Amino acid sequence: MNWLYQFPFKLNIDTAAIDDAVRSFAVNNEAILQFMRRGLNGLLSSIHSTLDFIPWWILVIVVFVLGFLQTKKIKTGIVYAVMLFSIGAVGLWPLMLLTLSIVIASVAISLLLGFPIGVLISMNDRASSIVRPILDTMQTMPVFVYLIPAVLLFGLGRVPAVMATTIYAIVPIVRLTNLGIRQVNEEVVEAAKSFGSTRIQAMVKVQIPQAFATIMAGLNQTLMMAMAMVVTASMIGASGLGMEVLISVNRVEVGRGLVSGTAVVILAILLDRLSQGWVKDKEEEA
Amino acid sequence: MEERKAIIRVENLSKLYGRNRQEAAELLKKGADKNEVLKKTGVTTALWDVNLDINEGETFVIIGLSGSGKSTLVRCFNRLNKPTSGKIFYKDQNIGELTKKELLNFRRDNIAMVFQHFGLMSHRNVVTNVEYGLEIKNVGKQLRREKALEMIQMVGLEGFEYSPIGSLSGGMKQRVGLARALANEPEVLLMDEPFSALDPLVKRDMQFELLSIQEKMRKTIIFITHDINEAFKLGDRVAIMRDGRVVQIGTPEEMITNPADDYVKEFIEGADKAKVMTARHVMVTPQCIVKTHDGANRAIQEMRSNNVPSAYVVNDQMEFVGIITLDGAMKARDEKLKVKDALITDVKMVDIDDTVDQVMTMFADAKFPVAVLKGKKLRGIISKASVITTLSESSFEQENEKSEA
Structure with missing residues (x-):
């Protein structure tokens, strides 16, 4: 009766071979990887030094103004400003800037790659059916799994963190760009065609602008995913708020964990609200 | 045709x-x-x-x-x-x-198209929607704006040129759709x-x-x-x-x-048949026609034998000139006058291709049946009764068919 509970055979996957393959890929493509590393590092450094150059109170004022413009309520602006101020007040400002620069870099790369992919798969059902399972995989694969090859290919630090974060965060922008374009009212697209638009004209002048709100919602989601991932990425040496949380966990310092964790939450809320408000404004116009 | x-x-x-x-x-x-x-x-x-x-x-x-x-x-x-x-x-x-x-x-x-649900681009305002067709043809900015404004005026939307599409009513939206289609000529x-x-x-x-x-x-x-x-x-x-x-x-x-x-x-x-059917379909042949040069006696005789109170008067070319009543004819006979002297010319006339709808508006103050002309020639007459019978006849037929089915 034992056979009822046993699999008919055991498939041995040679995980070591996969490891070797990745390693040898890293070695063989050292030049390209080096180039990417340098490029990303340069991007991160410039974002970080720009953020670092701005005095803290200017950022606080900017957040206040944005919050006020968005909701037309002074109260909201003040709440946002106080939230941002409190991060600096507890001494986490420099770490927050590090986190923010990784988030900004990842979102920028996601947008740059994800938006065109989204547009392409919206035009082609075949491409869409190929890309979709890949997106599912990228989104559901445990996030730590990305960290391993990222380390192998790019070493430790913030560069692999950007890579891992981008893989995780690119999905919503691709998905929602695709969805938004496909959901544009069919008559509107027909109208564009009936006047003799080329495919590109219809896409640029009609479909993308009509899908704008959905695409922005995708960008907002991408931002949130990046924010979530960047904390995890501290495990491979990306310094920032996540690192602070990680250290607290390792040392079982509940208080420190709570403070840095709260800072992550505040940053996430601010990014979410400020980017979401923009989407709503656009939707109301439409 | x-x-x-x-x-x-x-x-x-x-x-x-x-x-x-x-x-x-x-x-x-x-x-x-x-x-x-x-x-x-x-x-x-x-x-x-x-x-x-x-x-x-x-x-x-x-x-x-x-x-x-x-x-x-x-x-x-x-x-x-x-x-x-x-x-x-x-x-x-x-x-x-x-x-x-x-x-x-x-x-x-x-070729251009107007759509049931308008097919307008909500991210553009009225004038830029109307311009769309010209824009993708690479017509110059100023030229296409001029053309668009002209079209907007033609469909009666002046004053709304720069309104967002979302602020327009359904009728106005379709006017934009029409203007956009026409802008392409x-x-x-x-x-x-x-x-x-x-x-x-x-x-x-x-x-x-x-x-x-x-x-x-x-x-x-x-x-x-x-x-x-x-x-x-x-x-x-x-x-x-x-x-x-x-x-x-x-x-x-x-x-x-x-x-x-x-x-x-x-x-x-x-x-609504009244809007489609024409005078041709509802007219009847006048029972009693007299010529202008006929004597009054002849007219009276004609009317009496047909048992009608009036007769339609035509000239030699069969062109309609008016109506003579029995009273008028008798008076003319007494005064030894001819038909043309007792003529009543105040008669409603319609063209043979006018719709029944148009004919019906004439009955309001008509004393006599309406004369149906083709050119100037008399082709028939329409009385209130004949219109009502014709319109109800066809619907009566349909009623019957329905009840049979």
């Missing part, structure tokens, strides 16, 4: 959706109907063997219930739909054989149920607007509707479609007087 040049000619056009199109086509050729084909092959017959000619400058209305294929047909004209088989000629050009580039140019220069205007989404009053306004624009511009309009009154009001000729086939093509008048089959009859039942 005068001979007119066909601008669009459709030959054996079919559009089938599904996999076993070949098999379905075989069945359809043998005369199977839409449902049978769908059951046997899983193929949807959107259009089957459509043949029609559309003349330059006419308003051609295609009418049918939803699912009859009318929208599919109209989308074949600008190739938003690609037909399964058959040909469409625009002038002498086969639309099905246009290259990509030719098709773009054809859509840009020759197309020769053919396709209108896919353009007024169906509008409420009845706005719809009437828009129909009027379209008629007056058409009077000015004389475009070839292909108009889709499911409203028989709209079809008869706007259409020079009407095609009725059912299950992807054209059942009958003809003028509204022909359809009412000579429906091809029961389906057409049933469809027409809802139509």
